[in-house]
Amino acid sequence: KPHLNTFEYLYEFLPEQLTADAGYGSEENYEFLEQKKINTYVKYNTFDKEQGILKSKLKKKNEDFNRDKLYYNQDQDHYICPMGQTMKKIGERKRKTKSGYAQTSSIYSAQNCQDCQLRGACFKAKGNRIVERNHKLEAYKEKARRNLLSEIGELKQVMHKLVVYIAHKTVKIVNCEALVLRQKEIEL
Known part of the structure; x- marks a missing residue:
């Protein structure tokens, strides 16, 4: 965002298209580019990993239980855990980035993890499993994925x-x- 503001100030126009590394793939930057009507080819932080370009030397344990692997029902706004349990929305978290940009994430919780057979593989914390989802960022990432592919x-x-x-x-x-x-x- 600051780079493009400086570019616009110096040259009195903005590019029609922009390609950038994953370090620039933030919700704030995607929103700015959308507002300026700039076609983007900007990676987000997990794009290369999703495409199999980057392979972690130490494969994470229980990668199948990662939030991104859980089924999300957009119509009913809930997740389904690996055991088939509905993870209902229990609230929202608002935060500001260092630049002052406001973000909102939805918080989802499973209802009964105590006796689950997969609990040890799914998560280690006390209580029920909780996941967080920034819907706006996920939409920008989906658009970025389509453009990049x-x-x-x-x-x-x-x-x-x-x-x-x-x-x-x-x-x-x-x-x-x-x-x-x-x-x-x-x-x-």
Whole structure:
């Protein structure tokens, strides 16, 4: 957001399309880009992992019980736990980011985890399992996923990686040459 505000100030326009790394895939940034009507190809933090691009060396235990693996019923606004139990909405959590952006998440709770056979694999905390869902962010992530997996999105991802790689290597080479030149000057 600050980068685009600066860009708009300097050049008096905004790009029609934007490609960026996962570090920029936040609810605040997605909303800003949507308001500015910019077509986006911006990854979110778990995109590469979802696509199998990044594989964790230490596979998490019980990954099948991750919130993202639970079935979510959008019409009735509840989750279904691995044992088939309905996890009802019990409230909302509001928070502000460092930049002051307000976010709202829904909180869902299972009703009876005490005697569940899967409890040890599902979660370790006392009481019933609780999950949190930021509906607005999930919608932005779904839109980002569609854009990134489109033909144009896949091409933009490849081009972005090449540009970033070339720029990174160029800076690295230039800095190394400057260091070598400085060393030679010192030696003389």
